[in-house]
Amino acid sequence: MGPDAKLFLMSDTALPSLTEVASRVKSASYVLTEVNGEQRTEALRAMARCLERSKTEILKANISDLERGRRSDLTKTQMDRLTLNDQRFEAMVAGVLEVARLPEVVGQVVKGYTLPNGLSVQQMRVPLGVVGIVYENRPNVTADAAALCVKSANAVMLRGSSQAIETNLAIGDAIVQGLEDAGLPGEVVTVVRDTTRDGAIEFMRLNGYIDCLIPRGGPALIRAIRESATVPYVLDGDGNCHIYVDKGCDIEMAKKIVANAKVQRPGVCNAAETLLVHEAVAREFLSDVPSFLRGVEIRGDDETRRYVLDAMVATEDDFATEFLDMVLAVRVVKDLDEAIAHIRRFSTGHSEAIVTNDRQAAERFKREVDAAAVVVNASTRFVDGNQLGLGAEIGISTQKLHARGPMGLEALTNVKYVIEGNGHIRT
Numbered sequence: 393m394g395p396d397a398k399l400f401l402m403s404d405t406a407l408p409s410l411t412e413v414a415s416r417v418k419s420a421s422y423v424l425t426e427v428n429g430e431q432r433t434e435a436l437r438a439m440a441r442c443l444e445r446s447k448t449e450i451l452k453a454n455i456s457d458l459e460r461g462r463r464s465d466l467t468k469t470q471m472d473r474l475t476l477n478d479q480r481f482e483a484m485v486a487g488v489l490e491v492a493r494l495p496e497v498v499g500q501v502v503k504g505y506t507l508p509n510g511l512s513v514q515q516m517r518v519p520l521g522v523v524g525i526v527y528e529n530r531p532n533v534t535a536d537a538a539a540l541c542v543k544s545a546n547a548v549m550l551r552g553s554s555q556a557i558e559t560n561l562a563i564g565d566a567i568v569q570g571l572e573d574a575g576l577p578g579e580v581v582t583v584v585r586d587t588t589r590d591g592a593i594e595f596m597r598l599n600g601y602i603d604c605l606i607p608r609g610g611p612a613l614i615r616a617i618r619e620s621a622t623v624p625y626v627l628d629g630d631g632n633c634h635i636y637v638d639k640g641c642d643i644e645m646a647k648k649i650v651a652n653a654k655v656q657r658p659g660v661c662n663a664a665e666t667l668l669v670h671e672a673v674a675r676e677f678l679s680d681v682p683s684f685l686r687g688v689e690i691r692g693d694d695e696t697r698r699y700v701l702d703a704m705v706a707t708e709d710d711f712a713t714e715f716l717d718m719v720l721a722v723r724v725v726k727d728l729d730e731a732i733a734h735i736r737r738f739s740t741g742h743s744e745a746i747v748t749n750d751r752q753a754a755e756r757f758k759r760e761v762d763a764a765a766v767v768v769n770a771s772t773r774f775v776d777g778n779q780l781g782l783g784a785e786i787g788i789s790t791q792k793l794h795a796r797g798p799m800g801l802e803a804l805t806n807v808k809y810v811i812e813g814n815g816h817i818r819t
């Protein structure tokens with residue numbers, strides 16, 4: 393946290409303790425079990441209206457965060473993520489409305505049967521309760537997460553980045569207004585004001601209050617979670633994403649996919665970080681890198697540097713790095729086996745892609761590459777809740793239990809057994 397952010401918090405006296413805040417959120421989560429889906433959907437529409445009404449204040453708060461960010465020397469990527477311009481603001485509001493339109497998931501019977509003794513058994517979809525989220529400095533995540541949680545009848549505690557605190561609080565105020573207009577307690581969506589690291593550790597230990605913590609971030613956050621969290625969590629970790637360009641593939645298609653995955657938004661977790669190229673197409677594909685990856689710094693192995701003349705030497709560290717920038721590590725491989733072996737060694741289990749014309753290679757890649765998403769002949773940038781039809785995502789899970797990949801409404805629920813009898817007793 394930068395020094396200015398600390399001052400900002402210190403001037404905000406008399407903050408209730410985190411446990412007090414969490415206790416109010418927990419109570420609010422019970423209210424959500426008493427209202428129906430239509431009321432929750434109406435609350436989302438009210439949230440969108442209030443966001444729109446508060447646009448000027450929210451964008452002003454964002455300018456203030458950006459100014460503080462500039463003074464604390466945030467990187468270009470961090471500044472880009474923090475920026476909420478007019479277009480991004482409207483996309484954020486549209487996202488809330490898109491989630492509102494999604495079908496109801498709460499109360500859905502995912503499985504139902506009657507036993508020979510006449511007992512009726514159902515598995516019914518239910519909310520998790522209170523969701524906690526620690527997330528990066530992208531302010532739209534505040535609205536996305538709030539919308540998904542309200543729609544799925546979860547209360548949510550949002551611990552965003554200190555870099556975005558003013559914007560998050562302004563968004564949170566508008567959302568609370570929307571909830572209250574719709575007759576729901578504002579505490580259903582609570583932006584945590586304390587953005588200190590100590591506060592984050594306390595947040596990870598809110599047992600009895602947080603039912604599921606979703607940490608979105610890089611290795612430092614994930615380490616802190618592993619060391620300190622005592623609440624159950626679903627890790628949404630960093631994306632060291634690869635694209636493998638196979639022999640015999642459509643080279644023009646491969647160029648478009650690689651350029652999109654690297655350049656369209658390099659600062660996000662589903663952007664490509666390493667390119668693996670089959671040796672049979674290395675000359676043809678890599679010789680054209682300066683034109684289709686203009687502005688991208690290439691760090692390549694010896695073979696790559698034969699074709700990309702201004703490429704720097706790639707180190708082992710480069711292959712392990714999520715650059716989140718206009719930098720790409722490149723390696724020429726002998727075959728699919730070598731590509732898969734490289735991915736197994738360096739992947740963070742987020743998103744991995746192959747460009748190929750060979751059906752068998754595609755099938756092998758789908759089966760043998762262990763990641764939350766495997767992509768064939770498309771950009772890794774599609775691994776996004778909105779793009780995959782979930783309306784939005786609360787994060788992209790890189791772990792295997794409970795949920796994997798972009799987490800939408802279903803991932804914010806679990807099932808409970810509902811057993812109905814007629815005076816049945818067990819003998």
Ligand SMILES: NC(=O)C1=CN([C@@H]2O[C@H](COP(=O)(O)OP(=O)(O)OC[C@H]3O[C@@H](n4cnc5c(N)ncnc54)[C@H](OP(=O)(O)O)[C@@H]3O)[C@@H](O)[C@H]2O)C=CC1
Binds near residue numbers: 529610628660789
């Ligand atoms: N899989 C997914 O869904 C997503 C993955 N990511 C990944 O996140 C990273 C980019 O975001 P970036 O802003 O750099 O992420 P960081 O990991 O630096 O920050 C994310 C959040 O974690 C907090 N945090 C970071 N380190 C610690 C720590 N040691 N203890 C407690 N809290 C901590 C930050 O607080 P503060 O900023 O106040 O320091 C922030 O709120 C990339 O690796 C990207 O791939 C991002 C979003 C989604």
Ligand SMILES: N[C@@H](CCC(=O)OP(=O)(O)O)C(=O)O
Binds near residue numbers: 530776785
């Ligand atoms: N949802 C994003 C990607 C996932 C994400 O949250 O990325 P990040 O900007 O690293 O926080 C998108 O593709 O637009």
